[in-house]
Amino acid sequence: xxxxxENTITDAVLERIANAADPRIKQVSEALVRHLHAFxxxxxxxQKEWEQGIDFLTRTxxxxxxxxxxxxxxxxxxxxxxxVDAINHPLPDGATETTVLGPFFVQAALExxxxxxxxxxxKGDPLIVxxxxxxxxxxxxxxxxxxxxxSNNDGYYDVQQLDDIGHLAMRARFLADDNGGFSFxxxxxxxxxxxxxxxxxxxxxxxxRHPWRPAHVHFMIxxxxxxxxxxxxxxxxxxxxDSDVVFGVKDSLIREYKPREPGLAPDGWQxxxxxxxxxxxxxxxxxxxxAT
Amino acid sequence: xxxxxENTITDAVLERIANAADPRIKQVSEALVRHLHAFxxxxxxxQKEWEQGIDFLTRTxxxxxxxxxxxxxxxxxxxxxxxVDAINHPLPDGATETTVLGPFFVQAALExxxxxxxxxxxKGDPLIVxxxxxxxxxxxxxxxxxxxxxSNNDGYYDVQQLDDIGHLAMRARFLADDNGGFSFxxxxxxxxxxxxxxxxxxxxxxxxRHPWRPAHVHFMIxxxxxxxxxxxxxxxxxxxxDSDVVFGVKDSLIREYKPREPGLAPDGWQxxxxxxxxxxxxxxxxxxxxAT
Numbered sequence: 001x002x003x004x005x006e007n008t009i010t011d012a013v014l015e016r017i018a019n020a021a022d023p024r025i026k027q028v029s030e031a032l033v034r035h036l037h038a039f040x041x042x043x044x045x046x047q048k049e050w051e052q053g054i055d056f057l058t059r060t061x062x063x064x065x066x067x068x069x070x071x072x073x074x075x076x077x078x079x080x081x082x083x084v085d086a087i088n089h090p091l092p093d094g095a096t097e098t099t100v101l102g103p104f105f106v107q108a109a110l111e112x113x114x115x116x117x118x119x120x121x122x123k124g125d126p127l128i129v130x131x132x133x134x135x136x137x138x139x140x141x142x143x144x145x146x147x148x149x150x151s152n153n154d155g156y157y158d159v160q161q162l163d164d165i166g167h168l169a170m171r172a173r174f175l176a177d178d179n180g181g182f183s184f185x186x187x188x189x190x191x192x193x194x195x196x197x198x199x200x201x202x203x204x205x206x207x208x209r210h211p212w213r214p215a216h217v218h219f220m221i222x223x224x225x226x227x228x229x230x231x232x233x234x235x236x237x238x239x240x241x242d243s244d245v246v247f248g249v250k251d252s253l254i255r256e257y258k259p260r261e262p263g264l265a266p267d268g269w270q271x272x273x274x275x276x277x278x279x280x281x282x283x284x285x286x287x288x289x290x291a292t
Numbered sequence: 293x294x295x296x297x298e299n300t301i302t303d304a305v306l307e308r309i310a311n312a313a314d315p316r317i318k319q320v321s322e323a324l325v326r327h328l329h330a331f332x333x334x335x336x337x338x339q340k341e342w343e344q345g346i347d348f349l350t351r352t353x354x355x356x357x358x359x360x361x362x363x364x365x366x367x368x369x370x371x372x373x374x375x376v377d378a379i380n381h382p383l384p385d386g387a388t389e390t391t392v393l394g395p396f397f398v399q400a401a402l403e404x405x406x407x408x409x410x411x412x413x414x415k416g417d418p419l420i421v422x423x424x425x426x427x428x429x430x431x432x433x434x435x436x437x438x439x440x441x442x443s444n445n446d447g448y449y450d451v452q453q454l455d456d457i458g459h460l461a462m463r464a465r466f467l468a469d470d471n472g473g474f475s476f477x478x479x480x481x482x483x484x485x486x487x488x489x490x491x492x493x494x495x496x497x498x499x500x501r502h503p504w505r506p507a508h509v510h511f512m513i514x515x516x517x518x519x520x521x522x523x524x525x526x527x528x529x530x531x532x533x534d535s536d537v538v539f540g541v542k543d544s545l546i547r548e549y550k551p552r553e554p555g556l557a558p559d560g561w562q563x564x565x566x567x568x569x570x571x572x573x574x575x576x577x578x579x580x581x582x583a584t
Contacts, residue, residue: 002534002541004371006378012539013371019500028335029499033370035331040375042323049320050367050376057363061353071349075342078325079296079305083332084342086298207321208311242294247304249294 010037056199063198067159069103073200076100076246077209089227094136095285099231099248102218104157109147112172115267117185120169124153124187126275127257128265133180133221136283140180144223144284147173148184150216155192183267188257188276191215191240204245211245214238215257217278226284233280255280302329348491355490359451361395365492368392368538369501381519386428387577391523391540394510396449401439404464407559409477412461416445416479418567419549420557425472425513428575432472436515436576439465440476442508447484475559480549480568483507483532496537503537506530507549511574518576525572547572 004012013033020026045053063070075081081100089098112118119126133144149171151157158169170189174182193211196204204211216232234241234249236256241249258277265271266279296304305325312318337345355362367373373392381390404410411418425436441463443449450461462481466474485503488496496503508524526533526541528548533541550569557563558571 003543004374004539006375009371009375009539016501017499020498021500022498025498031331031334035327036370036372037375039323039327040372043320044379045376047380054363054367058353058356061350064350071346075346078328079301080328080332082296083298083301083329084337087336088339206312206314206317207309208313209308247296247301251295
């Protein structure tokens with residue numbers, strides 16, 4: 001095949017891909033070529049614009065290292081990550097809605113005892129978090145693994161300031177008690193901008209967008225027989241709830257971070273200073289191959 | 293806006309982009325989001341497939357350096373580069389068809405005298421290349437700048453083996469004579485595979501495709517008042533003409549590389565060994581803002 005023009009080249013590429021051995025690779029490749037060519041035919045890039053596109057993708061890849069994933073950030077800020085999440089997580093009533101993992105999860109978080117303070121010495125307003133883990137119809141799931149992580153009161157995660165603080169903080173793993181319950185102390189997280197000193201930041205600025213996410217606490221909750229739940233709980237009233245740069249907010253994931261005066265806390269601690277109180281009761285979706 | 297699902301998130305992202313100050317950036321961003329989301333909705337990637345996509349793009353970016361541009365290779369092998377070329381180069385009758393620049397052009401090629409041997413000591417079958425540069429209606433363009441470059445008989449360019457040969461070779465810049473004519477000696481190029489030890493090579497293999505390009509000599513021809521012509525001349529009979537991995541072949545750009553017995557060459561040289569003879573007469577398209 002030769003002599004391709006604007007209208008014939010797409011079929012030529014599709015014909016070339018027709019020999020792919022793996023049917024899924026063939027399917028994804030064909031769809032990619034059709035949609036990519038349709039995009040190019042619609043916007044009719046000049047040669048210089050094409051070069052700018054190549055340069056943008058190249059810089060995005062070269063911004064990635066073991067602490068930063070600029071292509072995930074691009075996927076997040078173009079709404080693709082939440083679209084993939086929506087496709088993969090249709091939920092039964094009573095199961096907690098999902099969001100994206102984000103770039104700040106760390107596998108190595110230490111297991112802590114229920115009720116412990118995980119702030120790791122970081123300054124901020126004290127926050128007690130309580131809740132339960134249950135089936136969609138409300139039966140407790142004792143022993144569920146609960147990973148939590150969040151930012152400090154300036155919006156930074158521990159891994160973004162490891163050189164300064166020298167250890168992980170504001171993250172831990174807990175096991176739910178016999179009633180599926182959990183509680184822990186930390187500090188209140190703040191809204192924060194996604195990293196915007198790279199190509200994605202340039203894109204956001206050119207698109208007239210801010211880089212902010214509303215304040216939230218991350219949860220990843222796992223138990224045998226259930227789909228692992230990746231989600232967060234946002235702070236009600238945050239000014240970025242309606243313009244989250246990664247499109248991750250769902251009403252069901254918003255809760256008041258309730259201000260409390262000094263006194264007896266929900267877990268029996270005696271607090272001498274004001275603090276905040278957040279509660280969330282999670283529902284896990286049974287795994288597809290489970291009879292639970 | 294919150295609570296996006298698979299069907300509502302696209303409009304949410306488009307609404308967010310509506311504030312872009314530059315109308316062209318708005319247009320391209322909107323088209324990108326629509327086509328990208330349509331692709332994702334069609335293929336319905338699993339979370340793991342999404343991760344594989346992120347990883348592929350990241351590795352493609354990180355494969356790029358000052359000698360290698362893996363994203364251009366991806367664009368070339370998906371037919372995007374030739375599509376952009378087709379969009380940007382509608383041609384009048386008599387103007388030579390265009391192709392892509394490719395990764396092996398070097399700005400620093402030395403100017404040589406017409407008739408010189410540019411092989412730079414590389415081994416191979418001698419090849420004389422002759423031709424003319426003219427307007428679409430056949431009027432010569434004296435003094436046109438003619439950049440040429442090509443591979444050796446193993447399919448490698450000088451820049452791919454600089455450590456071994458120590459200097460540029462098989463490339464030069466000429467100025468057309470008073471009749472728009474040119475000629476030079478070199479060695480016959482060979483078909484070659486595009487670099488396929490990276491992500492794009494893995495993609496080609498998964499798609500059941502070979503990485504080969506048919507043998508060709510590159511030309512970039514410029515003259516005041518004309519659009520710069522970027523093209524190549526392929527060897528008739530090459531077995532990859534119908535399956536060029538970058539979709540660059542056009543019938544009008546194929547010529548016989550004619551085998552000749554020892555004797556008097558077209559430029560008057562006396563050849564003691566067999567050689568090949570290639571001729572191509574180029575037509576330049578007048579620039580849009582030119583009265584030529």
